[in-house]
């Protein structure tokens with residue numbers, strides 16, 4: 001696939017990993033279930049594969065495809081987004097300090113607080129919209145800045161190029177990792193903005209059909225940190241099965257088209273809710289009145305497929321609205337082809353800062369008029385005072 005970087009993402013996505021099977025001519029790559037690979041009489045391995053924890057052809061095809069789409073040189077696939085994130089933090093030297101966002105995916109925060117901090121990682125939670133505060137949080141022991149933008153579930157937008165500039169002032173000591181689960185390629189290009197590592201829950205947009213759990217760490221270049229992440233992957237084996245790798249590869253082929261539909265739907269639904277009597281706030285960085293709009297417009301090609309709203313009438317009304325939809329599905333997660341609605345505080349741990357009246361919406365690829373109409377009837381039924 002050399003020279004393919006100049007192809008458009010739609011074309012690249014379709015042809016990723018379609019290196020026809022030399023043995024059979026099969027257009028679509030097979031699923032390699034074998035855990036072990038046979039040696040030549042001289043003891044060498046003809047294709048470089050030895051044992052599937054260390055390397056598997058289907059997983060290797062997925063890693064190549066993900067790297068190509070992201071503009072990365074290295075990729076390591078994991079069994080979940082959480083396993084991928086954990087590998088990044090655990091690859092840092094003992095006693096490291098990291099800076100993470102205050103508003104972030106609650107699962108990673110739990111991982112940090114309950115597992116990684118007790119093991120010696122030092123963590124500062126900072127509102128990363130404020131680059132001054134972020135800069136002030138950097139110490140001599142800081143090794144990583146972890147960014148999530150737009151953040152989950154408040155859709156805060158962080159200036160990725162600004163974070164990279166702050167990190168570079170530390171003379172190579174501080175790396176930047178972006179959890180890009182909410183901004184898969186082509187919605188954003190964090191490596192183009194200078195970040196070192198990109199993490200995805202492939203569970204979400206990349207596989208795209210709510211039927212695979214997976215994660216990946218992608219690196220702008222080979223580095224000591226990435227080598228340790230690779231070692232954690234190989235030695236611990238928190239890897240996706242060949243079937244899950246294959247499903248994710250299949251999902252990737254339609255990624256650019258799904259994303260376009262999802263961003264269009266998010267914009268349409270957000271616009272329909274602005275000024276609605278039953279809605280007190282619409283958090284979507286594609287709206288010009290969103291505080292993160294100017295930065296989002298600069299660093300994202302589209303404003304994404306996620307939005308949060310706050311409902312007049314508080315938590316009870318929010319739960320009622322989620323209960324009154326007919327087309328939207330009431331479920332957590334995101335990025336699938338079906339639209340989801342979720343009372344977010346209800347799924348996060350006790351004490352989370354998420355407003356109790358907040359509903360998080362993940363846009364699918366249905367027609368936006370059907371989504372807007374269903375949400376409108378749910379909002380009119382609930383006790384929102386509207």
Ligand SMILES: *Cc1c(COP(=O)(O)O)cnc(C)c1O
Pocket residue numbers: 079080081082083105107108148152179181182201202203204213214215
């Ligand atoms: C879902 C998600 C994760 C974790 O992914 P899993 O596959 O569920 O472990 C990490 N970050 C973000 C932003 C997510 O939405």
